[in-house]
Amino acid sequence: MGIRSSLQVLMVLGISLVAVSPANAGEMFVTPSFNYIDDDPKRAADDATGGQIGVGWKLSPRVTVEGVAGYAVMTGYVDVDVAELSANVLFSLGPDTRLSPYVLAGTGIMKTYSAAIENETSALANLGVGVKYGFGEGPLSLRLEWRTRFELFNTITYTDQITSLALQYTFGKAAYVMPIPEPVERDTDSDGVLDKYDVCQSTPAGQSVNSRGCPLDSDDDSVADDLDSCQNSPRGAIVDATGCEPDNDHDSVPNHLDQCPATSVGARVDSKGCEIHAVIELSGVSFESNSDQLLPGAESVIIDAAATLRLNQDFIVEVAGHTxxxxxxxxxxxxxxxxxxxxxxxxxxxxxxxxxxTSRGYGEAEPIADNTTAEGRVANRRVELRILNR
Incomplete structure (x- = not known):
């Protein structure tokens, strides 16, 4: 087989590889090389230099196929011209970085020509290692490779050691595009809510905030919880800077509910802000005759009385019943x-x-009205709260 025929076979091999490769739309490269051949001593020839050219395709990030045609002249007792044609698989040992080591294996044919001996054609096998160095993100790379070439199925088996220095040019390599950094999501006031969602972008350091980045305000009175001394203000209530409803006489009953807005300081007051005397009259709490069932309207009076007792937790109270x-x-x-x-x-x-x-019944012993009239008897059927520790 002549050199021209060998090149034709290489082209056919390359076309077939592209046809079956899923990466035929990807990277393709050409690699001219300078070879140094440490030939088998049985050849009785000196070490030689030669050249080769390879054409390859990248099948995946780590697997590449390459077709190679090479030629060399070995001088010695008998001068021999050697031509080879092979197909190799290169497997990268790591990601495709600037410096990428690889191993290779392949097979092919070789032919020796000589004026003194008979020309021979034989099979060959390649095993080797190499490293590729990329020049930046461009198409050029430098390859240094060492392989052992085994000449097979011949009258004499030869084993040659070949070192190659090659310049690889890659076609179809995607141009390197500088990645655009992701915009930094800012949180200027470090409250855990990104600026783009933060309605209050200047909250003080360490302030507890809601999902909108604003200070927590549990009762929606516009005073942040960490400044709010009254965190359960009724919705819509007018509050001062401490988050509490104004209470001018400081009796714990806010102004808008206080029916006695000028009670003396320290006075005990009921839920209406009025001073409590020894007995809390439950006006409106009356009962049906001969029954403990409340008459309509009585329950609301008891609700107010309970509020008064909640304001004065230290009161000891006797619930006194009358008939x-x-x-x-x-x-x-x-x-x-x-x-x-x-x-x-x-x-x-x-x-x-x-x-x-506590509760106690007094029967009919303490009337407050005339039992001879119907109105008086209704008034006497009553309950009152007696403050025992006033």
């Missing part, structure tokens, strides 16, 4: 106790401290 004079004394005493218990249970339901409450 009119209808019926026997013993029965009225039992009925008054039952009425007192009804009110006590309502007070506890609405938040009064049960540990501070």
């Amino acid at each position: 009119d004079s209808s019926g026997a004394d013993g029965y009225n005493l039992m009925l008054s106790k039952s009425r007192a218990n009804t009110v006590l249970n309502y007070l506890i339901t609405y938040g009064a401290n049960p540990a501070n409450l």
